[in-house]
Amino acid sequence: MRHKLRMVMSASMEDVRLCTLALRGVCLGLGMGEDEVRTVELAVFEGLSNIVRHAYCFDSSRKVKVELEVTEEFCEVTLIDEGDEFDPRQIPPLSVDHRDPGSLPEGGMGVHIMREAMDEIDYRREGGRNLLRLRKYRRGQQ
Amino acid sequence: MRLEEEKRGDVLVIRPLEARIDAHGAPEFKRRGLELIGQGNKKVLIDLSAVDFVDSSGLGVLVSFLKALGREGTVALCGLKGTVREVLKLTRLERVFQLFSEEEEALRALSG
Numbered sequence: 001m002r003h004k005l006r007m008v009m010s011a012s013m014e015d016v017r018l019c020t021l022a023l024r025g026v027c028l029g030l031g032m033g034e035d036e037v038r039t040v041e042l043a044v045f046e047g048l049s050n051i052v053r054h055a056y057c058f059d060s061s062r063k064v065k066v067e068l069e070v071t072e073e074f075c076e077v078t079l080i081d082e083g084d085e086f087d088p089r090q091i092p093p094l095s096v097d098h099r100d101p102g103s104l105p106e107g108g109m110g111v112h113i114m115r116e117a118m119d120e121i122d123y124r125r126e127g128g129r130n131l132l133r134l135r136k137y138r139r140g141q142q
Numbered sequence: 143m144r145l146e147e148e149k150r151g152d153v154l155v156i157r158p159l160e161a162r163i164d165a166h167g168a169p170e171f172k173r174r175g176l177e178l179i180g181q182g183n184k185k186v187l188i189d190l191s192a193v194d195f196v197d198s199s200g201l202g203v204l205v206s207f208l209k210a211l212g213r214e215g216t217v218a219l220c221g222l223k224g225t226v227r228e229v230l231k232l233t234r235l236e237r238v239f240q241l242f243s244e245e246e247e248a249l250r251a252l253s254g
Contacts, residue, residue, distance in 0.1 A: 017162065042229055045195075045197055101205075107198070110198035113198055113233060
């Protein structure tokens with residue numbers, strides 16, 4: 001089994017929401033479990049949200065390409081934009097000291113969510129484009 | 143963002159009525175929550191039973207409530223659905239907030 005889907009969305013938070021909902025529906029329809037879909041949904045939402053906010057600075061005339069590939073082994077989502085360079089791997093790990101509320105971060109958690117939710121994150125800058133590949137191995141398939 | 147607010151004894155209950163708390167509604171949620179905390183509410187219970195999805199912006203708002211109250215107050219969450227619970231787990235914030243299954247259970251624990 002190998003299913004591929006390509007979508008193009010505008011760089012707006014409304015489209016981030018709709019695109020994520022569409023991916024959720026497709027993944028569930030292809031037989032992925034609710035737990036798997038939930039983590040992929042969280043990671044993709046944060047990835048797209050970062051592009052809208054940081055790479056495109058909320059310019060909704062810009063476009064983001066979203067490529068989904070689902071096999072029996074993995075679910076992979078690649079996000080492609082032509083905005084400013086943004087390598088999420090450069091964001092330092094989140095530090096949470098649950099005994100000290102004052103030290104808790106109010107921002108920067110999106111990249112951490114992507115890291116924790118997915119098994120592989122790969123970023124590359126290619127011909128003025130940012131390519132962010134997020135892969136989650138299907139349960140029991142890794 | 144639509145919110146329901148109710149004072150139950152010394153506990154302020156905030157019930158977001160939107161299915162999603164993300165970058166779109168988070169700023170308004172933060173503004174109103176901090177305003178209520180600024181009015182002297184020290185025990186805040188956020189009932190998330192109508193919420194299906196919270197992103198990093200929404201989490202940031204919950205953390206801002208916690209920081210505003212500091213050690214003098216409490217922020218508790220109840221009614222967490224699957225994806226909301228998952229995002230708290232991924233960010234390890236599940237250890238930071240007091241978590242309860244239902245609102246009445248939380249009120250019994252927080253009141254007094």
